[in-house]
Amino acid sequence: MLAAHKGEIPFVVLIVPFLIGISLALSFNLAGYQTIIAISFFTLLIGFIALNLLYQLVGLYRYTWVGAVLMHLLILLGGLLCTINYDSRNHATYFEKLPADVLLVKVNSEPQLKNQFLRFTAVAELSSYKGAKRPASGTLLITLIVDSARAHSIGYGDELLIPAKYKPVDGPFNHAEFNYKQYLAHQDIYTQAFLNPRDVVLLNHNAGNPLVAYSLQLRQKLVGQFKTYMHSPEAIAVASTLILGYKAELDNDILQAYSKTGTIHVLSISGAHVAIIFVMIGWLLGFMDRYRYGKIFKAVLTILFIWYYSLLTGLSPAVCRAAVMISLIIIGKTYNRRINTLNILAVSAFAILLFDPFLITDVGFQLSYLAVAALIVFQPIVYRLWDIDNKWLDKLWVFCSASIAIQAITFPLSAYYFHQFPVYFLLTNLFIIIPVEVIMYAGILCLGLAQMGLSVLAKLAGYVLEKSILLMDAGLQFAERSPYASINKIWLTRVEYLLLITALVFLFAILYYKRIVFLKIALICVLVLSISLSFKRIDGLRSNSISFLNLKKYPAILFKQGDRAVLLTNLTDTDKNYRYSIQPYLDSARISELTKLPFNKDVANSFLLKKGNLVCFMNKSLLVLNKDLQYQTFKPQIKMDYLFVTGSPWVSMADVANNYQYQTLIIDADNSNQRLATLQAGQKKNDKKMYVLKRNKSLVIESE
Template sequence: MLANHKGEVPFLLLLLPLLTGIALGLNFSTSFFLLRAITPLLLFCLVFIIINICYRQLSVYKFNWIGGVLINLILFLTGWLSVIIHHDLNRQNHFSKQSAKQLLVRINNEPTLKNGLVRFTAVVEHTVFDKDIHQTTGSLLVAIKDTLATTLSYGDKLLIPATYTTVDTPLNPAEFNYKQYLANQNIYQQAFLFPSQYKITGRGTGNPIIAYSLQFRQRLVNKLKRNMHDTTAIAVASTLILGYKANLSQEVLQAYSKTGTIHILSVSGGHVAIIYLLLNLIFSFLQRYRRGRMVKALLIILLIWAYVLLTGLSPAACRAAFMISFVIIGTTYSRYINILNILAVSACFMVLYNPFLLVDVGFQLSYLAVAGMVVLQPIVYNLINVNNKWGDKFWVACSVSIAAQVITFPLSALYFHQFPIYFLISNLFILIPAEVILCTGALYLAIPQIPYISSSLAWVLESSILLMDKVLTAIEHAPFASVSKIWLNTVEYVLLSFLIICVFYFLFSKKKRVLGVGLVATLVLSLSVSIKRVKEIQKDSITFLSLRKNQGIIFKQGNKAIVLTNLSPSDKNYQYSIQPYLDSSKVTDTSVYAFNSNIKSAFLLKYRNLIQFKNQKLLIVDKAMPDNPSGTKLNVGYIYLTGNSHVSLKKLGACVIYSKLFIDGSNSASYISDITQQAKALQINYYILKGNKSLTLASN
């Protein structure tokens, strides 16, 4: 639904400067900028008030542009200021700025158990230093290695030691920036606790509505388990219907992700839209009455929010309900309303409430997908004229899927580095099963336990999920199911987005100038991608990885790489810290070896602990001093110290000549401290990989 005039989408125009100000604030959010934002904001507000009061006297009507400029500046500075105000580290009473021995925290989300650790975020309400107790603010990520911690729930208060640490930055190339991910949620510190390090001081002190929502959802999850048997089906049902993702396996997530249907596992716009359509159909009879239209809108909004309550008030579900509530209100009280304007209204409210939502991937994708369906779907639909009634309905569904997938492709490629080829087939397939699952699941959960009826509904629910999973798995493993290893930089992302806009605008307007601009964007994008790829293929390097308690070296020649590590490719640490670098470096041929392997390849030779890579030599020193039968000094470029070898650097220097010493993460902290003291005394150039960024050395 394109706007014929800018007057149809005033909030969309007002949203742009607000988002620009928030984007600036996300990069300049310290308290240093507070006065620099608030002073001009107050000044512009004052000028705006004056010119409106003295509109005629000052003949402002001769300069209509002044008002528009002032409004844009005010909104821009409001966005910037909102980020500064919401930034927890700017507050003087943030817990990290207080001296403390203990922290009194309150759990503010649902704890999850994964890999033996109970994880949750907590609000730090007080710091304790001897007998002094101070009220504080700020959030903390907590992980507890204790089976008894599984009894913890939202709203519980804990007394924990003030032994938190800042979240590490990414230490290896292309590694996921977990620190930035948490910072976008206003979390900057984390704490790891053991059984005796925490004490429960209170239960159920959180928001009663959220607490009730989470408890009720858990009861519904247990009800699903009562009559369903397959653990995968239970996990998918819990996720798809209730937004409960704790039991969802990585394999299931991968299948949905590679087929472009991952959105179905997030209770968001699609789910709320289906609920809305069903409720709209159920209450359609109310339109016959005088006040029926208003009553219908009120009932639908209340029931949609009741459904959101069942999902545990998840941010994605709340966002979707908030958005569709505005749509319902707008369509109820207006003869004509532009959906883009309603989307802009809801987005304005949400980013003003929490400006950090702007960098939330779910927020970006959901609004972008809805905007794509509103703006681009009619353009795609008009490309083909289908006369058959059912064929037309089928083409409508296709056009919706194409519009949503295409408009979100650049963002998905930027974050997830892949594109599902068969997205249209998989999305069309899941339409009916998803509706069956939602309707059957809602009915099953709504009625009490009734013999035969409940078990029959559970059977239909389980069978639908298993069928859907079976088909999606087949699509996932089909030839050329997805294009992976797509790594875009910011410029390429902007160019790709601009190119898609040009294509659709050309289809809408048929202006050849737009097509020309799009071709220029395509050329620049192609050049950027090609140059980057050629550089990576021509690049030969050694990368010493920074792995916690593990070993890792990557020898790369063009698109081939040999990885020396004690991790298997299926290990989560390998997938998290090593694989992203290989993918981003355009490596298509990877060989993984253990450190004790002998290797003979076209570009690398390894015999025992000695490695020859092109013109570089590397010696691995692990449990003992290297053999030196000839008595002459071995000349190598680098030494890789691993496994707490406890060698003396002085003795090592007597038999080996080297330029730099690398100390990996498998060494203990005490040994690293000892070896660095030796290196300093002997003036040896060294680099500690543990806790520091990896180091890449070019070999050509």
């Protein structure tokens, strides 16, 4: 739905400077300028109000642009202030700024238990130092090692007394590794604490928001009912995720199948789910339209039910956006108002970002709004490309055009974040249309019947729900395993992403406006993007390097020549450390031919020779100093370019100096703190270079 005039979509126009303000505040540290920004904001606000009051007197109608400029500047500064104020680090009571022995914190998320670790976030309330108490603020991530039943009893809203033992969240140590530090920072979390349950004192239960607490308890109860009336753990996990937004038990293999087939959006409670609920409520309350005030009561009840469902699913950005949009549409239609859907979309974004400006960095938030914007603006353009007379084929084309429009606009963002493109997205999205509706209605029916005590009927609904999920999962897994199911290893820079999204937007503009200037802009973007990708590819094929990866407990060295590589590691490719730290690096380097070997295996090829602990790569040599060599002496000394110490061998710097001649000493992250301290102490008397991987980024050495 394209607007005929910008007056139809005022919030679409006004949200642009607000987004710019938020982005500037997130990109640059502007906390020191908060006072100046606040003074500028209120000065402009007073000027704007004064000019409007004196509109006729000063003849402002002759300079209409003045009001527009002032309004846009006000909104931009408002975005800056909103973001700076939301950042807890800018508050005087932020707990890291206060000296503390212990902290009083309140759990503000649902604790998740995985691999014997209980993780949750908590907001600081009080800081105590030598008996003196001060109010505190800010959120931290807490991880408890689960070794007692007491740890399992911690829930949302509980007040805990914890020792003030926290540290900053580590950033990624290897290239292309997931940036967990940035991920948490986008949620206003900058520190984490690893604690033993016996260090934590539970002071009070259920001190949080009673509405949220009720919602989480009810959701756990409903998940339990799914487990009662269904048998397959896979189906239970998908039903809990798809209907209730509870993702704690979702398997990674299932996530991979949905991701590679372009249907991952199904597992995120979003507008489509809320729309299904809206249609169901509309059908159930349809009888109220016959009464005088029935439409008003129906509208009120529908809005209440939608927001209750939103609360039940955790109030995710996508659900809030959909709830706000549908609420406004219901109000408008109830009072026979004409509503521009694109403007409502902007209103919902404005409201949500005003509450939490950091959500602009959330991938789900970005994909959700892009998808709905594509559905509103670009789907009609695609639909008009093919005029179909057959009624049923036309309905099919409606779904296809929507899927094409959404995938086209969200593809650049998906490629930027997830580095893949689902080839069969059109078929898989068409395939899941009916199963998703059946799953939603069967799931809600199962839960409703269970609440009413009709266990026989609830079991029947649970059977339909389980079989529908298993059928859908089987179809998606078949598509995932099909040849050329997805294009992987797509690594775009931010500039390349912007070029791609700009080219696609102008492609739709060409189809709608039929102007040659839009074609020229799109072609220029494609040309620049192609040149950038080509140079990046050529540079990758020409580069040769040795990469010493930081995997904390496991050594790993990658020898790369062009798009071929040999990886020395004892990890299997199914290990979590391999998948999260090594595989992204291999994909980003576009390695097409990989030889993976454990450290005790030898290899000889055109660019690498390894025999025992000695490795020759191109014109460089490397010796792996591990426990196999810890008591050996060499006369004369062994000469090499790099000496790699791993596995905490019992050696001192004197032993190293007596036995080896090298240019750079590299100490792996798997060495103990004691061995590291010994080697660093001895290094002070040595003029050789040393690089310590522990708590440092991986070392990449380019080779000729």
